[in-house]
Amino acid sequence: MSHPRWLSWTWAVPALFLVAFLAIPLASLGREIINPGTASYLLDPLPWRVAGLAAGQALVSTALALAIGLPMANVLTRYRFRGRRWALALATVPFVLPTVVVALAFRALLGGSLGSGFAIVVLAHAYLNLAVVVRIVGARWITIDPRMELTARALGAGPWTAFRTVTLSALRPAIASAAAIVFVFSFTSLGVVLLIGDSSTRTLESLVLRQTSILLDFQAAAVSAAIQALVVGSVLVWAARQRALQRGGSARPMRLIRPRGRARWAVGAVAVAAALIVLAPVLALVWASLRSGSGWTLAWWSGLFGSNTIDAGSTRIGSPLSAMARSLTFALATGVVAAVVGGLAAVSVLTGRIGRAFAIATALPLGISAATLGLGTLLAYGRPPLDLRATGLLVPIAHALIAVPLVVAVATPTLRATDPRLVTVAANLGARPTRAWWTGYGPAMRTVMVAAGGLACAVSLGEFGAASFLARADGPTVPLVIARLLGRPGEASFGVAAALAVVLVIMTTTLVAAVDRGGRRT
Amino acid sequence: MNESESGGLRAIELVIGYDAPLHDPFTFTIDPGSVLAIVGPSGCGKSTLLATIAGLTPALGGRVEIGSRDITTLPINERRIGMVFQEALLFPHLNVRDNVAYGPRRAGVAREEARAEADRLLTWVDLEGYGDRSIEHLSGGQAQRVSLARALAAKPDALCLDEPFSALDAPLRARLAEDVLAVIARARIPAIHVTHDPLEAQTMTHGTGGGYILSM
Numbered sequence: 001m002s003h004p005r006w007l008s009w010t011w012a013v014p015a016l017f018l019v020a021f022l023a024i025p026l027a028s029l030g031r032e033i034i035n036p037g038t039a040s041y042l043l044d045p046l047p048w049r050v051a052g053l054a055a056g057q058a059l060v061s062t063a064l065a066l067a068i069g070l071p072m073a074n075v076l077t078r079y080r081f082r083g084r085r086w087a088l089a090l091a092t093v094p095f096v097l098p099t100v101v102v103a104l105a106f107r108a109l110l111g112g113s114l115g116s117g118f119a120i121v122v123l124a125h126a127y128l129n130l131a132v133v134v135r136i137v138g139a140r141w142i143t144i145d146p147r148m149e150l151t152a153r154a155l156g157a158g159p160w161t162a163f164r165t166v167t168l169s170a171l172r173p174a175i176a177s178a179a180a181i182v183f184v185f186s187f188t189s190l191g192v193v194l195l196i197g198d199s200s201t202r203t204l205e206s207l208v209l210r211q212t213s214i215l216l217d218f219q220a221a222a223v224s225a226a227i228q229a230l231v232v233g234s235v236l237v238w239a240a241r242q243r244a245l246q247r248g249g250s251a252r253p254m255r256l257i258r259p260r261g262r263a264r265w266a267v268g269a270v271a272v273a274a275a276l277i278v279l280a281p282v283l284a285l286v287w288a289s290l291r292s293g294s295g296w297t298l299a300w301w302s303g304l305f306g307s308n309t310i311d312a313g314s315t316r317i318g319s320p321l322s323a324m325a326r327s328l329t330f331a332l333a334t335g336v337v338a339a340v341v342g343g344l345a346a347v348s349v350l351t352g353r354i355g356r357a358f359a360i361a362t363a364l365p366l367g368i369s370a371a372t373l374g375l376g377t378l379l380a381y382g383r384p385p386l387d388l389r390a391t392g393l394l395v396p397i398a399h400a401l402i403a404v405p406l407v408v409a410v411a412t413p414t415l416r417a418t419d420p421r422l423v424t425v426a427a428n429l430g431a432r433p434t435r436a437w438w439t440g441y442g443p444a445m446r447t448v449m450v451a452a453g454g455l456a457c458a459v460s461l462g463e464f465g466a467a468s469f470l471a472r473a474d475g476p477t478v479p480l481v482i483a484r485l486l487g488r489p490g491e492a493s494f495g496v497a498a499a500l501a502v503v504l505v506i507m508t509t510t511l512v513a514a515v516d517r518g519g520r521r522t
Numbered sequence: 523m524n525e526s527e528s529g530g531l532r533a534i535e536l537v538i539g540y541d542a543p544l545h546d547p548f549t550f551t552i553d554p555g556s557v558l559a560i561v562g563p564s565g566c567g568k569s570t571l572l573a574t575i576a577g578l579t580p581a582l583g584g585r586v587e588i589g590s591r592d593i594t595t596l597p598i599n600e601r602r603i604g605m606v607f608q609e610a611l612l613f614p615h616l617n618v619r620d621n622v623a624y625g626p627r628r629a630g631v632a633r634e635e636a637r638a639e640a641d642r643l644l645t646w647v648d649l650e651g652y653g654d655r656s657i658e659h660l661s662g663g664q665a666q667r668v669s670l671a672r673a674l675a676a677k678p679d680a681l682c683l684d685e686p687f688s689a690l691d692a693p694l695r696a697r698l699a700e701d702v703l704a705v706i707a708r709a710r711i712p713a714i715h716v717t718h719d720p721l722e723a724q725t726m727t728h729g730t731g732g733g734y735i736l737s738m
Contacts, residue, residue, distance in 0.1 A: 147611055150578055153598040154605040155625035155676045162599070165624070169615045260540060261580075 003351065003423070004433035011348040011358040014404070017341045018361055021397050025376030026368075032222035032379065041223040047207060051227055054203040057118065058186035061125035065182045066175065068126060068277065069133025075270040077138030078146070079263075080256035087271050088134075089516075090278050095131035096512045097282075098462025099191030100479040101501045102128050104486060105281035107196050108288035108498060117198040124192045127281065129182040136181070140174035141167075142253040173242045180239030184232050188369040191464040191479070195486050204228035208371040209468060218379060225372040236367055282505065289498035292491055300495030304503070318476050318484075320500050327478040328507075331460040333396035334403055338456035339449045341400065342407025346448075347441075349412050350420075363405045370465025373398055378469050389472055398466040403456035410455060411448045418444045454515040458508050478504050529589020530554055531575070531680045531712040537583035538567060538574045545571075547584055550736065552680075552712035557703070559715045559723035562738030568716045569684055571738075575714065576682045577601045588679045588712075599628075604673030608685040610665035612657040618644065618668055619653030625676025636675075643671040647701065663694045670702060674709060681706060681713040687722065699725050 041047075076088050094102065106124040107116075114120040144167060152162035190205040197206075204224050211221035259267040289300055304320045345362045348354075365373065377398050381388040388394050422440035431439055438445075464479040471477055476484065478500060485497035535547040544567040552558045560568045573579040575586055577598035585594045593601045612621050622640035627633065641653055647667040652660075660668065666686060673681060683702070687695040703726065706713045715726045727733025 145609065145611055147607055147609075148613065150598065151605055151607070151611050152613075152624065152628075154576060154601075154603060154678075155672065156599050156602075156628035157624075158599055159597075161628065166613055169613070172615075 004437050006434070007347065007437065008351050010344045010351065011354055014341050014345040014348070014362055015358050017400075017404075018358070018364070021377065021401055022365060022368075022373075025373065025380040028379035029222050029225060029372065029376040032219050033226055035219055037219060038223060041220050044220075047204060047220075047224045047227050050202050050204055050207050050224075051231060053200065054187050055231070057122060057201050057203070058125075058183045058189075060118075061122045061129070061186035062179050062182045064122055064126035065129045065133050066179060069130050069178075070137060070175070071270050072130065072274045073134045073138040073141055075267050076134060076274065077142045078254075078257055079267045080258050081267055081271060083271070084256075087275060090275060091134045092131045093278055093282070093509065094127050095129070096458065096462075096508055097128070098464065098479055098501075098504055098508060099128065099189070100195060100464050100482045101285070101462065101504055102281065103192045103195035104288075104482060104497055104501045105285040106192075107486070107494075109281050109284035111196070116196050118200050121189075121192055121197045121201040122186075124196060125182075125186040125189060127277070128192070129185055130278070132181050132185070133178045136178040137171060137174045140171055144170050145254055146257055173245045176242035177239050180235050180242070184235055187235075188228060188232065188371070190371060190468070191483070195483060205369055205371040205465065208375055212375055212378065212469060218375075221375055222379075225369070225375055228369060229372060232367065232369065285498055285501055285505070289495060289502050292495060297495070300492070300499040303492070303496045304499045318474070318481060320478075320481055320496065323476055323478050323481040323500075324503065326475060327461055330392075330396045330399065330477060331457040334399040334460035335453035335457040337396060337400040338403040338407050339453035342404040342452055342456075343411055343445065343449050345404065345408050346411035346415055347445075350415060350441075362408050365401045366405045370398075370402070370463070371469065373401060374466040374469025377466070382470065389470065392472075392475065394470040395467050395477065396460065398470055399460040399463055400456065402463065402466065403459045406455055406459065407452035410452045414444050414448045415441060451515045454511050458511040458515070461504065461508050461511070529591075529679070531714070532587045533575065533584065534587070535584035536571075536574065536581055536586060538570050538579070539582050540570075540579070543582055545738070548736075549584075550734070552714065552734070554710045554712055555707050557706060557713045557715050557726050557733045558736060559717060559726045559733065560736045560738060561717055561720050561723040563718060566738040568738050572682050572684050572714055572716050575680075576603045576605055591679075602677070602679040604676060604678035604681045606666070606669050606673050606681070606683045606686045608688050610657075610660075610662075610669040612660075612665055612668055612672075614657060616657070617653065618649070618655050618657060618660070621657065621668055622653075622672045622675050624672060629676070640671070640675060643675050644668070646674075646705070647671045662690050663698055666690065666698060667701070670705065674705065678711060680711055681709075683713060683715045685717055686715075688717070688719075695722070696725070702726075 072091060076084065076091055097105075102124050106120055106127070110120055110123065114123075148170075149162045149166050152166045153159070157165060187203065188205045189203055190209065193201045193203050193206050194209075204227060208221045208224045208228070211217045211224060290296055290298070292299065342362065345358060348358055349356050377394055378389075380386075381394060418441055420440065423436050426436035426439035427433070462479060463477075464483065467477045467480055468483070471480055482497045482500050482504070485493040485500070531552045533548045533550050535549055537543050537547050538545060548571065550558060560571060562568045570579060574581050577593070577596060581594055585592055587593065588602070593603075612618075613624065616624065619637055619640045622643055623631075623633075623636035626636035626639050631639070637653075641650075644650060644652055647670055649664060649667055649671070652664070652668075657665065657668070666689075669686075686702070687698055690698065699722065715723070717723050717726070723735050727735055
C-alpha cells in the first residue's frame, strides 16, 4: 500500500501541541513543587483535611450514582419498551450539561429545602454522573446472557442469589470502572462545590483555585494539585486493574428482553422514574428563569439580551450577551484546534509505532484535573516574561487540550473501520499518493472532523474549571458569568443566571444532538 | 450424582404460550431414563414448551408433574429440573470446577464437598483434571460437557436440553449425543431434548430404552 510520505509525520503536530501546552505547564507546576519550602506545605494539615473531606463526599456521591444508575442501566439497556431509545438519550443529558448549569438547576429544584451543603452537592454529583454508570455498566450488562441467571435459578438459586452470584459477579469489573470514574469526577469537582457547597464539601480543586487566585500562593496550590493527582492516579490504576479482571460475556449485545407480567410494571416504573429524575432539574431551571416573587415574568430574559452590564456593587459581572459571544468564539476556536490536533493524532494511529504512542499520549489530559491544567498553564504562560492571558488564547488552548482525547476517541474507530485497500485501488487507478489516501480516507475524515469539532465546541461552551483560572477578569465566559451571578444575593441575579443557563443548555444539547445525528449517519 | 430413579415427568393438558395459547394442550409421560425429543422448525413453540416445563414461562393451563410432585406453579429454583442450552452459558467469573459445584453450593453443601462432587462429575463427562481451568480455555464441546455436568451436579429430577448440540460440528455432535444418552440412562431421569434436526431426534430417542418423538 502506498501511503503519502507526509503521513508518517502527522504525529509531529499533536506532539508539539502536547509538549507546548501539557508538558511545559506540568513542568512549571513541578518546578513549584521541587522547592525547599515544599516540605512545610506537605506537613500542613489543610490539604490533607480537604482531601479527606473530598474523598468522603466522592464516596457518598459514587454510592448514590450507583444506587440510581444501576436500575436505570438494567432497564434502559436490556428491556424492550416503547420510547426506550428516547429514554436512553435522555439518560445521557446530565453528562453533557455544564457543571455550573447542574449546580444552578439543583439550587432551583432543592435549594429551598436543602440549602447549600453536603446533601445537595452529592445529589448533584450523582445526577451529573448517571450517564457514566448507565453507559459503562449498561454496555457490559447487555452482553450478559439473561439465560445465565435462569441457569443459576434452575440449579437451585433463589432470585436474589442468582442475581448476586451470576449477574453482579459478571458486572463487578464494569461497576468498579464506573465507580472509579464517578469518584474521580466528584473528588475533583469544582463548579458544583463552589456554587452549592459549603465548608464541608471543599475539594482540592477548589483549594487550588483559592490558593491561586485569592492567596496567590502558587507553591501551596502546586502541592495541593500534586496531592490530588496522586489520589486520582491511584484510583485510575485500581480501575484499570479491575477492568483487566473482566472476562466472558458475548461480543455482541444480547436481544432485548420483552418484559411480561409484573416485570412490565417494574420496567415502566423505573423508566418513568428515570425520565423524571433527569428532567426535574432542567424543568426547575426553566421555571426559575420565568418566575419572580410576584409571578410569571420575562424580566430575566430581557435582562439577558439587553447589552447593559449587570452591576453588582463593587463587582462588575459583565454583559451576558458579550459573554455569550465570547464563549461562542472560544468554542469555535476550540473546535478547530481540537479537530486538527485530534484528527492528526487519529491519523497517526494508522501509521507507525511513534504515531500510535503519541495518539495514546493525547489521552493524558483526561487524567489531569481542570485546576491542575489551568494552574500549570497559568504558571507557564500567564505571567511575565510570557503572559498570553491578554491575547485570549489560553482558554481555547486549555479547552482544546481537554477536548483532544474525545476527538481521538471519536475519530480513531471510524478511520480504523475504513478499508485500507481503497487507497490501493485508487493508486492502481492512477491517483498520486496524497490523492489516493484522500480518496480512501477523505469521506470518513470529513464527517469525523465535523462531528469531533462539534463535540469539542460543546465541551468548551460548558467548561468551568480551566476557564476560572485562565479567563481575564473582564472577559468571563458564560459559565463564569453564571457563577458570578450566583455569588451575589437577590432574585434578579438568580433569575438572569437561570435564563443564561437555559441558553447554555440549548446551545450544548443542540450541538451534541447534531454531532450524534451526524455520527449515526456515518 | 442422582443414580436413583426420580419418577417420570408428566404433562397433563398443558397449555403453553405468552398471552394466548400457542398450541393445542399437550399430554405426555416420559419415563425415567427415557428421552422425549421435540422436533420442529423455528418458531413452532418447541422452546416455549421446554421453557414452560422448566418454569421459565408460566403455563396458561394444565399441570406438570414429576413423580408425585405437582411442579406447575413452583418457581424455577424449586422444580429440580436441569437445563442445558444451545450455548454452554458457563459463569465467566468461575473456573470449571466452581461452575459444576454451583448447584450443590446453593443446596447448602460445604465448599470442599461440593468441589469433590464436581470433580467426580467432571470425570464422568471425560473432563478429569479440567477443574482448575478457566472456562475461556475450553472448546465448544468441552464447554457443553461442563454445562451438562453442572446440570447433573444439582441432582435434578429431570433434564431439559434446548438444542444443546446445534453450536457444534457434526462429528462432535454425534459423540456428545452418545455421551448425553449414557448420562441420562445412568442417572435414570426423564429428559426432554428440543431440536430442529429430525436425525438428531432419532439418535436421541433410539439410544434409550423407550424414547419418543413429538413433532410440532
